[in-house]
Amino acid sequence: MIEALHINNLQSMKAFIGSHFMFNVLNQIQNRFLTGQTKEAVQVLSLYNKMLRHALNTSKTGMTSGTEEWKFLENYLISEQMRFQGDMQYHLTPELIEMGKMPAFILQPIVEATVHASLAIGHIANVQITFIKDAGGMLYQVRGSNTDQNIPEKYRENITRVKERIRIWNEHKMAPISLTENGDTRIIRMTL
């Protein structure tokens, strides 16, 4: 694999595994055990286990299947919803997608930034992730609930990382990917 892309894959995986998110998951598991919510604790543990396996499985090639990525995203969203309880809602449309390979660690960091940007404004976060396949390729739309607001500075790190990943990807003449931002909406287009 191209070295720059390999390094970027490892950095993306490290960013996921060593993220704020991971420590919050561990914290959630501990708190649920402490308060007697054993079933929920095991559920969070199981979700995190699946996410971690997915991250490790994709680390070699940096690629994943659309179906796996969608499941990964759903596991992430369920786990965040359990954490924030009534403060967060999400919609994944369609519920399952079937398509070929795609680069990993592009969609989830954007969804994560959108979730937290939506929570930051203090009312219920409603995050919508939509997948559309057309003649031009595939399009993922991630929309937060903070209408007309951009992602606050402290959550922009994820977006910056994805942009760098896309830049390296495109530089090596693979099927081009683009990320456009407009207010609370981010669109990733893959011409595969």
Add this chain to the structure above:
Amino acid sequence: MLKAIIIDDEPASLRGLEKMITTFTEGVTVVATAASATEGLRAIKTNHPDVVFLDIEMPQKDGFELLKSLDTINFEVVFTTAHDQYAIRAFHTSALDYLLKPIDPEELRNAIQKVKNKKGHYDGAGVKAYIDNISGQREKQQIGLASSNGTSFVHLDNIIYLRGDGAYTYFFLKTGQKITVSKNLKEYERLLGDKGFYRIHKSYMVNLQEMKKYSKGSAKLIMSNGDVVDVSKRRKDGFITELAEL
């Protein structure tokens, strides 16, 4: 019996820490829990706690903003955070109490013991100094320097330069004082690197406002107190660029 308040936006964290306190510690009563900074402020004013366990990251108003809105801090603050490298480093350097989530029962017991040892003599100066540090107002910025005699809070403007020697750092102040801290210079480079200080040598970091004369030939820098410090070969170019920007 110590009165504790827990402030955290996550319901599970509130309940979890409350349960941890009752399960793993003695002599502490949780008098209130709050799921936001606004609720927390109200709880502090009503309950006059001995200790507040304060989550840093909360939507809208975070833990620091809550503390900034208080005129005086007459209780102990134990910050709680899952993972914030910058904050952790700064807490460590400023000698503030913090607990990393998931919370270790032993660390929780230690934090509570520290509060008990103060026997009601709570001093919010350290926390205030830290809040000033992160508020970005250089003239108000202070740093907590923990030495064997206690913690000294020093305005950054009072520091002329720092000298590192292995695991120790010596602070040379305008007052003529020299404070020894058992942390290496690298720790302070991370903390002060963007606050008008520059590492000119493996053993020296200087306050750029306190330089008097730089001799290019000998690569020596004379500081405002007359002390002469070396600029290393490796850092010379970067330092000259930094000077050009002053």
